[in-house]
Amino acid sequence: MTHRNHQNTDQNRIAVPSEHHRIIPLLVKILLPLLILGAGIAGAAYIQKSTSKPRRRPPEQTARLVNTEPVRISDEQVVIQVMGTVEPAHELVLRPKVSGEVVSAHPEFTEGGFLEAGEEILKIDPKDYELIVTQMKSKVAEASYQLKIEMGYQDIAKREWELLNGKSSGKDPDKALATRKPHLEKAKAELRSAKAELEQARLNLARTRVCTPFSAVIRTKQAEIGSQVSSGEQLAELTGTDEYRIRVSVPVDRLKWITIPRKGGDPGSQAVVKYHDGAYQREGTVIRLLSDLDTEAHMARLLISVKDPLGLENPETGYPPLLIGEYVRVEIRGEKLTNVVRIPRTALRDDNKIWIAGKDRTLIIRQVRTVWRDNDSVFLKNGLKIGEQLITSDLSAPVHGMAIQMAGFSENE
Incomplete structure (x- = not known):
């Protein structure tokens, strides 16, 4: 009996170590990844705390390159450009x-x-x-x-x-x-x-x-x-050859610039008649303001006299004749403007502003008053001084005081 009990006791002692061997590998499999993950998180936190943050710097302001032209004051001739039709001054049914x-x-x-x-x-x-x-x-x-x-x-x-x-x-x-x-x-x-x-x-x-x-x-x-x-x-049917007339339509607000004779013999504004796509031209004179407006465009109508329209008196010029019914371009020379500044029409911004290059190389936005405008130019009476530099190029999002660099000028000028 004693021997059998001893055998049972030995058998029980041998069975206990076997259960511990199964638990330990399981714990290792679970805890080891957790330990690695925790170590990674701790290392990342340490690196983040120990690394210095970069300082933010304001963006550098780049000077915008612009084209300029110097301001000049001069006397200018007002020129009114219109279109007209050639018609006879004298015609007769014989x-x-x-x-x-x-x-x-x-x-x-x-x-x-x-x-x-x-x-x-x-x-x-x-x-x-x-x-x-x-x-x-x-x-x-x-x-x-x-x-x-x-x-x-x-x-x-x-x-x-x-x-x-x-x-x-x-x-x-x-x-x-x-x-x-x-x-x-x-x-x-x-x-x-x-x-x-x-x-x-x-x-x-x-x-x-x-x-x-x-x-x-x-x-x-x-x-x-x-x-x-x-x-x-x-x-x-006869048409006089000593004189033709050109009937033109002019905006009513531009009549104040034109000298219109009140009676025959009085002087009128001079005009240049261009025909054949501008290849030839003749001198003319404003002689009459018609009493009614153009019914379609509601513009005033003027008559411009052209002497010797067929070139019979001076055939050596070689100019082709004006033809009855021909559509021509006319430039009427109006009054003269004194002490004005002529600028390109594209240099006028928002209808009444210009851009000036300041001495400190900054953009100056200035309001001006125009006295005359044509297809290419604008005449200013104030807002500019001799020697100032007018900016003629375009800028996107212009701001008063922004840095600029004038083309053709060095940084030290």
């Missing part, structure tokens, strides 16, 4: 004042032909009118003869009255009849009438020669040699 057959015509009596003032365009058969002149001359001679005979009767009647009545005047009606005064008045009236008819006949004869009233170009013609024409019938 009509004869007598009837008959056309027996001759000028060699230039054709469309596009040129004629000087007073030249005979065509001639109507004058024979019938020459005969009438001859008849009227005879009638005048007869009336003159009758007047002379009546003058002789006047002397006889006067002497007879004096013999019968002496120096007494008698009643005026009786004396007038006795001395043939009504007969004398009738003879004189008949002579005047005959002379008037002769003058009319001569005038009709002269009208058989149809002449140009002014230097002209023939636009159209409706007669030929051999044509039978009637008084008042259209023969041709």
Whole structure:
């Protein structure tokens, strides 16, 4: 019994160590990762605390590069640029004042032909009118003869009255009849009438020669040699060549800059007429302001005179002629501006501001007053001084006082 108990006791002692061997590896597997994780967290915290934080620095301000031009004060000419249409200054529908057959015509009596003032365009058969002149001359001679005979009767009647009545005047009606005064008045009236008819006949004869009233170009013609024409019938359309006019539309607020004649002969503003895409130009003069506005654009309308538009007086210039109906560009020279600053239109900011490069190389934003603007330039009366540098280039997000660097200037200048 004692031996069996001892064996059981040994068996129990051997079984206990076996359970401890199973628990220890399990604990190692669980605790070891936890220890490693904790060590990592502790190390990271230590590194974070021991590393110095970088100091924040304000961003460096970079000077913006700009283009500039020096400010200059000068006297400038106001130029108003408009468009206009060429039209004739003088045009005429030629009509004869007598009837008959056309027996001759000028060699230039054709469309596009040129004629000087007073030249005979065509001639109507004058024979019938020459005969009438001859008849009227005879009638005048007869009336003159009758007047002379009546003058002789006047002397006889006067002497007879004096013999019968002496120096007494008698009643005026009786004396007038006795001395043939009504007969004398009738003879004189008949002579005047005959002379008037002769003058009319001569005038009709002269009208058989149809002449140009002014230097002209023939636009159209409706007669030929051999044509039978009637008084008042259209023969041709003429356009004067001494002068053309250009009708232009101008904004009403710009009329104050233009000198407009109040009556014929007064001086007007000078103008330059450019045509054929600006390749050629002619001098012109403002001569009239029309009384109504352009119905479409509600602008004022001016007439500009151009002398010798076809270059007939000075053919050596070689300029092509202006054409009726041609659309041309006109530059009207208005009043002169004194002591103003001319700047590029692109240098005007927000309609009334400019940018100046300050002496300390900073941007200065300044408000100005404009006195004139055109397509390319703006004229300023104040806001700039001689020697200042006007900034002409663009800047994104400009701020008054921001640092700038002028192109072409070194940092030390």
